[in-house]
Amino acid sequence: MTPSPDHPLLALANIAKSFGGVQAVRGVSLDVGRGEILALCGENGAGKSTLAKILAGEIVPDDGTIEIDGEPVTLADPASAHRAGIAVIYQELNYVPTLTVAENVLLGRLPRRGPIVDWDAVNREARTILAPLAPHLDPRRPVASLPVAERQIVEIARALSLDARVIVMDEPTAALSQQEVERLFALVRRLASSGVAVVYISHRLDEVFSLADRVAVLRDGALVGSWPVAQTNRAEIVRAMVGRRVEEIYPRRASTPGEALLEVRGLSRGDKLSDVTFSVRGGEIVGMFGLLGSGADILVKTLFGALRADRGEVVIEGRSLGLPTPSRARRAGIALVPGERKEEGLILGMSVRKNLSLSTLPAISSWGFIREHAERTRAQEMVQALHVRTPGIETPVSQLSGGNQQKVVISKWLETHPKVLILDEPTRGIDVGAKVEVYRLMENLAEEGAAILLVSSELPEILSMSDRILTIADGRLTAEYRRGAVTQEEVLDSAIGG
Amino acid sequence: MPGVNQPSSSHHPSPITHHPPSLGAHWDAGIGLVVVYAAIVLIFSQLSPFFLTRNNFLNILVGVSILGIVAATQTMVIIARGFDLSVGSTVALAGVVTAEILTVGGSDALAVAGAIGVGLLVGLINGLLITVVRVNPLITTLATLSIVRGIAYVWTDALTQVFPGPNLRWLGTGRVFGDIPVSVLIMLAVFVAVWLTLRFTTFGRALFAVGGNPRASLLAGIDVGRVQLTAYIISGLSAGFAGAILAAQLSAGSPQAANGLELNAVAAVVLGGASLAGGRGRVWGTLLGALIMETLRNGLVLTDVSSFYQMIAWGLVLLLAVVIDQLRRGEGT
Numbered sequence: 110m111t112p113s114p115d116h117p118l119l120a121l122a123n124i125a126k127s128f129g130g131v132q133a134v135r136g137v138s139l140d141v142g143r144g145e146i147l148a149l150c151g152e153n154g155a156g157k158s159t160l161a162k163i164l165a166g167e168i169v170p171d172d173g174t175i176e177i178d179g180e181p182v183t184l185a186d187p188a189s190a191h192r193a194g195i196a197v198i199y200q201e202l203n204y205v206p207t208l209t210v211a212e213n214v215l216l217g218r219l220p221r222r223g224p225i226v227d228w229d230a231v232n233r234e235a236r237t238i239l240a241p242l243a244p245h246l247d248p249r250r251p252v253a254s255l256p257v258a259e260r261q262i263v264e265i266a267r268a269l270s271l272d273a274r275v276i277v278m279d280e281p282t283a284a285l286s287q288q289e290v291e292r293l294f295a296l297v298r299r300l301a302s303s304g305v306a307v308v309y310i311s312h313r314l315d316e317v318f319s320l321a322d323r324v325a326v327l328r329d330g331a332l333v334g335s336w337p338v339a340q341t342n343r344a345e346i347v348r349a350m351v352g353r354r355v356e357e358i359y360p361r362r363a364s365t366p367g368e369a370l371l372e373v374r375g376l377s378r379g380d381k382l383s384d385v386t387f388s389v390r391g392g393e394i395v396g397m398f399g400l401l402g403s404g405a406d407i408l409v410k411t412l413f414g415a416l417r418a419d420r421g422e423v424v425i426e427g428r429s430l431g432l433p434t435p436s437r438a439r440r441a442g443i444a445l446v447p448g449e450r451k452e453e454g455l456i457l458g459m460s461v462r463k464n465l466s467l468s469t470l471p472a473i474s475s476w477g478f479i480r481e482h483a484e485r486t487r488a489q490e491m492v493q494a495l496h497v498r499t500p501g502i503e504t505p506v507s508q509l510s511g512g513n514q515q516k517v518v519i520s521k522w523l524e525t526h527p528k529v530l531i532l533d534e535p536t537r538g539i540d541v542g543a544k545v546e547v548y549r550l551m552e553n554l555a556e557e558g559a560a561i562l563l564v565s566s567e568l569p570e571i572l573s574m575s576d577r578i579l580t581i582a583d584g585r586l587t588a589e590y591r592r593g594a595v596t597q598e599e600v601l602d603s604a605i606g607g
Numbered sequence: 608m609p610g611v612n613q614p615s616s617s618h619h620p621s622p623i624t625h626h627p628p629s630l631g632a633h634w635d636a637g638i639g640l641v642v643v644y645a646a647i648v649l650i651f652s653q654l655s656p657f658f659l660t661r662n663n664f665l666n667i668l669v670g671v672s673i674l675g676i677v678a679a680t681q682t683m684v685i686i687a688r689g690f691d692l693s694v695g696s697t698v699a700l701a702g703v704v705t706a707e708i709l710t711v712g713g714s715d716a717l718a719v720a721g722a723i724g725v726g727l728l729v730g731l732i733n734g735l736l737i738t739v740v741r742v743n744p745l746i747t748t749l750a751t752l753s754i755v756r757g758i759a760y761v762w763t764d765a766l767t768q769v770f771p772g773p774n775l776r777w778l779g780t781g782r783v784f785g786d787i788p789v790s791v792l793i794m795l796a797v798f799v800a801v802w803l804t805l806r807f808t809t810f811g812r813a814l815f816a817v818g819g820n821p822r823a824s825l826l827a828g829i830d831v832g833r834v835q836l837t838a839y840i841i842s843g844l845s846a847g848f849a850g851a852i853l854a855a856q857l858s859a860g861s862p863q864a865a866n867g868l869e870l871n872a873v874a875a876v877v878l879g880g881a882s883l884a885g886g887r888g889r890v891w892g893t894l895l896g897a898l899i900m901e902t903l904r905n906g907l908v909l910t911d912v913s914s915f916y917q918m919i920a921w922g923l924v925l926l927l928a929v930v931i932d933q934l935r936r937g938e939g940t
Contacts, residue, residue, distance in 0.1 A: 415825055439828025447826050454826070456819040458886050467816055467827040470809040477808045521827065 116179040118143045118306040119195075119275050124173035126159055133159045134170070135330040141275070141306040146297065147335070148321035149310045151350055152542050156330040157310045161279045164308070165197035166190030177275065196273035198265050198281050204252050211235030211248035214267045238270040239263075241296055243289075258285045258401050265293065269300070276300065277308040280538055282316060286401040286566060287601065294320050312539065314343050315569060326350050351542050364576045364592075367391035368426075370560035371443075371529040373412060376421035381407045382584040385421070389529065389560040394551060396575030397564045398604050404584035405564045406448055409533045413445045414438045425528060439468060444527035446518050448534045448564075450511065454518035457507040461499050462488040464506045464517050469524045491520040496546065512543030519550060530554055531562045536570060548574060568597045580604040640878065640895045643927060647899060651906035658909055665788060669856075671901035672790040673698065673849045674868060675894060678875040679794075679801045680845040682893045684838045685876050686805070688818040688885025689737065691839060692748040693729055694846040695868035696755035699861065701725040701850025703759050705775070706768035706860025715775050722851035723844055729755055730843020734836035752869065759862035767861040770854075779855030790852050797845060801890045814838060818885030871900060874925055899924060 117140035126134040134156040141147045151157050162168040164175075166184040175182055182193045190197070204213045211231045212219065220230035235248035243262045252260055265281060278297075282290045297320060301307055311317055317324055318338055325335035326349040333349045372388040381404050389395045399405035410416040412423055414433035423430045425441045433441075447453035455464055465488045466473055473484050488502040495516045499509055506517055515535065522530065532551070536544045551574065555561050565571050571578055578590040580603035588603035652659035677694045684691045701722035708718040729751060736747045781789040805811040813834045816824045825831045854860045877883060878899065879892025903924055907917045 410826075413826065434830075435825050435828050436830040445826055447823075452820070453823050456816050456823055456886070458819045459815065463812065463816075466812075467824070467829065470812060470829075474809045477810060479807055479809055479812060481807070525828075 116176070117141055118145075118178055118304075119308070120176040120179075121160075122174045122176075124160070124163060124170050124175070126163065126168060126170045126172075132330050134163070136173070137327070137330075137332045138173075139325060139332060139335070141308060143304045143306060144301045145323065146301050146307040146309055146321045148317040148324045148338075149308055149327065150312070150314070150317060150324060150346060151327035155327040155350070157327055158279060159330075160327070161197055161199070161277050161308075161310060164190065164195050164275070164277050166195075191271060194272075194274035195277065196268040196271045196275070197277040197279065198268045199279050204260060204263055206253035207251060209249050209251055210239070210246060210255070210263050213252050213263050214238055214248070214270060216267065235266075238266050241299075242266055242269075242292060256401060258289050261285060262289065269296075273305065275306045275308070277310070279310045280312065281309075282311070282313065287568070288400070290316070312544075313567075314346060317346070318343065364392060364394075364555070366393040366576065367558060370426055371562070372424040374422050374424065376408070376411060376423070377419050378407060378411050378416060378584075379419065380584065382411060382418075385581075385584070385586055387579055387586060387589075389562055391528075391558045391560050392555050393576050394555050394561040394563055394574055396571040396578045397562060397581055398566065398568065398571045398578060398600055399564070399581035400566065400604050403581045403604065405581050406533060407584070408581065409445065409448070409531055409562075409564055412438075412531065413443060415445075439525065442525070442528035444468070444522035444525055444530045446515075446522060446530070446532040446535050448537070450514055450518060450537075455506050455514060457505070459506060460503045461492065461497070461506050461509070461517055462502040465491055465502075465521050465524070468521050472524070487524070491524065495520050495550070512539035515539050515543065515547065519547065523550070523554070527554075527559060529560045529562070531564070533564045534566065535563070536565075536567070568600060571600065572597065640880075640892060640899065643924065644895060644899050644902070647902055647906065647924070651902075651910065655906070655909040658906055663905065663909070665786065665791070667898070667901050667905050668791040668794075669788050670905060671897050672788075672794040673853050673865065674871055674875065674901065675794040675897045676797050676849040676852070677842070677846050677868060678872040678893050678897050679797045679890055680842045681872045682876045682879070682881060682888050682890050683801060683805065683811075683814055684842050685873070685881050685883065686818045686885060686888040687814045687835050687838045688821065689835055689838060690744040690748055690873070691733065691842045692745070692869045692873075693733060693751040693755055694842060694849075694872055695865040695870075696752045696759065697726055697729045697843060697846035698850040698853055698865035698868060699863065700729075700755050700759040700762075701847040702854035702857075702860040702864050703763055703768060703862055704860070705851045705854040706770045707762075709770040709774045710768060715778070718775065718854075719778070719848070719851045722854070723847040725850065726843040726845065726847020727840065728843070729846070730840040731836075733843065734839030737839065738832040738836045748869075756862070763860070763862045765862055767859050769859040772858055774858075775851070775855035778852055779858065790856065793848075793852065798890060798894050805888075805890055810834065810837065815886055818887070820886070871897075875900060878925060878929065 119141040121137060121139045124134055124137045125132070137156070137160065149157050149160070159168060163170050163184065166187045166189050169185060175184060177193050184190045184193065184195070205216065214235045215231055220227045220234060232248045239246050239248065242265065243259065246259060246262065252263055255263070261281065268276065282293065285293065297307055297309070309317070309321060321338055323335055323337050324341060324346055326333040326346060328350060336345070368391055369388040370391045374386050376385045377383055385408055387395070397405055407416060411418045412433070414435045414437060418432050423433050425443065428441070430437055430441055451457060456467070462484065466484050470479065473480055473487065485502065492499060492502060497509070497513050497516045497520070499513060506514060509517065519535070535547050551561055551563065563571070563574055572595070576592050578592070578595060578600060579586055580588045580600060582604055590600065648659070657663055677698065681691055681694065704721045704725050705718045708721045733748055733751055736742045737744045778789060783789060783792065805814065813824070813829050816827070816829060817831050817834050821831050853864055875896035876888065876893050878896030879889055879894070881888030881893070900921065903921060904917060907920060912920070
């Protein structure tokens with residue numbers, strides 16, 4: 110354990126918070142020392158984000174005390190948290206998309222000369238702040254034009270530039286590529302060595318073990334315990350998080366692939382996708398690994414017809430779709446779980462029930478009229494079968510946690526009994542418990558004979574789940590491996606391309 | 608923004624229970640409109656002895672029928688994140704076509720078919736431009752508004768075409784079940800049809816989905832373009848039919864008819880609780896919105912208020928109704 114002086118830099122004592130009768134955080138006491146990186150783990154709903162919001166001054170706790178460097182502080186609003194030296198980087202990004210990178214980084218404190226904004230100074234300062242994170246990033250670009258990972262970097266840069274003594278990061282790597290994660294980690298370590306206390310909230314245990322000094326686990330709002338990383342292991346942490354033994358995060362199954370269900374031949378789109386050819390057989394899980402900008406997401410959308418291909422064809426069970434359109438792809442038996450859950454997977458203003466029937470409207474209607482009773486019964490069954498935690502099927506889907514939203518997106522498609530299921534980053538930002546359920550679903554579906562294409566930038570997931578692994582870089586397939594016959598390094602190497 | 612999202616920690620597992628959608632909640636949302644409407648009725652019934660009579664209310668209903676028909680279908684367009692500003696011009700051109708056909712000796716049925724044909728054509732052009740060429744709906748329908756109105760003027764030399772009286776009398780001033788005007792029944796039928804569509808059909812569900820999130824709808828395998836195209840065609844059809852009814856009421860086809868109708872239709876839809884951002888809308892709210900506008904006009908005429916003040920009053924009521932609804936919504940969530 111990191112040696113700490115008389116009193117820790119951040120000390121929480123008996124913090125409690127309830128929302129309308131639901132105890133979100135119960136009596137949590139936690140210390141973080143100078144220069145310490147504390148990882149905070151727990152399933153969705155365990156209280157991690159509430160705790161982060163309490164530290165951000167966004168939520169005022171019902172009970173308990175917070176001390177910074179031995180001094181009690183009251184975090185009544187975000188401004189007082191800033192004054193206390195606490196910066197919080199959220200999972201949900203907080204930027205103004207139409208403004209430039211520099212404006213976002215320096216939002217609310219743009220350097221000025223008199224009443225006029227000093228743009229040279231703005232861009233210069235932003236460049237200095239961004240340098241250790243993303244030296245190539247042009248501060249004059251609008252944030253909206255950046256890929257998600259770079260938007261996240263802007264967000265992190267802003268928090269870092271506030272000279273905080275305590276930095277809380279809530280799932281900061283959910284959208285980052287491996288290299289960007291490495292760069293972020295180097296930065297976090299540098300910050301810690303300069304005496305900053307870091308609270309790092311993550312679902313990714315790999316990250317936790319490679320970055321943190323100590324791991325604290327929350328379950329149902331209470332602290333289960335905390336362990337120095339050197340004295341614990343993955344299994345112990347998972348057990349503490351879920352409160353039950355998870356034998357294996359990744360299920361294993363005997364794979365007996367059948368006929369090729371999905372064949373992609375020479376699919377091309379501009380300079381983003383060049384002559385992509387591969388096939389997935391029934392009962393097979395093919396993992397596709399690519400770094401950010403590799404074209405994996407474009408491949409997925411072109412394959413489904415949401416983006417128009419210039420050339421090539423998609424063949425399902427030997428029948429060509431030609432250049433697919435989404436409705437044609439759906440009717441042919443392709444299902445797509447898209448990468449951006451909220452923007453692409455769900456209609457946030459609609460209820461769980463209505464989201465669940467989006468892809469199967471023809472099946473639950475007669476003469477164009479929806480059979481509501483059937484729809485309700487089916488939604489009820491789906492929610493139970495996938496253990497979607499929701500107050501009811503009429504709840505707006507926007508009120509569900511990320512993992513449960515993802516289950517809704519997946520169930521929506523399961524009901525179409527897809528022959529080919531494409532999942533783009535299906536476990537991004539969801540907790541271990543939900544992940545395991547997603548993996549089980551994939552396994553079950555493969556066992557029933559579906560062809561599954563798993564696109565992911567999480568190497569352990571790709572390596573453990575796939576029967577075959579394809580790597581993609583610059584819109585081209587670069588390598589193919591069989592399960593077990595490849596290391597993380599080799600896959601990464603092929604994905605970096607040449 | 609983190610504040611907007613439910614904190615994940617406040618989420619807790621609870622037994623899954625069956626929640627039928629409550630009609631109460633649905634009606635609740637439009638309570639602001641009901642209050643405004645009641646207030647308007649109350650005030651005018653004090654100011655004019657002629658206001659609160661059966662005859663006057665039938666007048667109001669006849670007066671609202673054209674607006675109601677186009678506003679009902681405009682609700683579908685707006686729910687699907689669209690806009691149809693061409694409906695006023697379409698009503699005028701359809702009326703002109705109706706009058707032309709009758710003048711050259713065509714039958715009533717042919718005249719109505721001609722009017723509906725005009726609507727179909729305009730709706731199809733709007734829809735194709737918006738869904739295939741992907742021109743912004745506001746600009747597209749603003750352009751067709753101008754073009755269609757222009758055609759009506761050029762065709763008629765800006766003259767109103769009067770047609771022989773007996774033609775289309777059943778449609779314009781006909782009454783059934785004693786004294787219920789045919790045009791009012793048609794309007795109510797259109798509202799019921801739109802309601803049934805929005806509430807119970809897959810197309811209605813698709814309209815809400817497409818308006819709520821077009822990208823997610825596309826990726827769910829919904830044919831977003833076809834859904835929107837259909838909405839514009841329906842809007843065009845209803846404007847064409849409304850044009851025939853208006854011509855029948857006036858026994859004439861006028862190129863300057865229904866000027867500004869499109870804005871009243873959009874106002875009625877928004878007044879009724881629809882979101883211009885798409886994904887939300889209530890067809891009965893639209894009916895109430897249209898009724899508020901027509902009742903106000905009727906009351907101000909009965910109480911001899913000058914038409915300039917009418918414009919001011921109209922704007923104020925629009926703001927008031929929307930503000931009440933907004934305040935209520937703020938409380939509710």
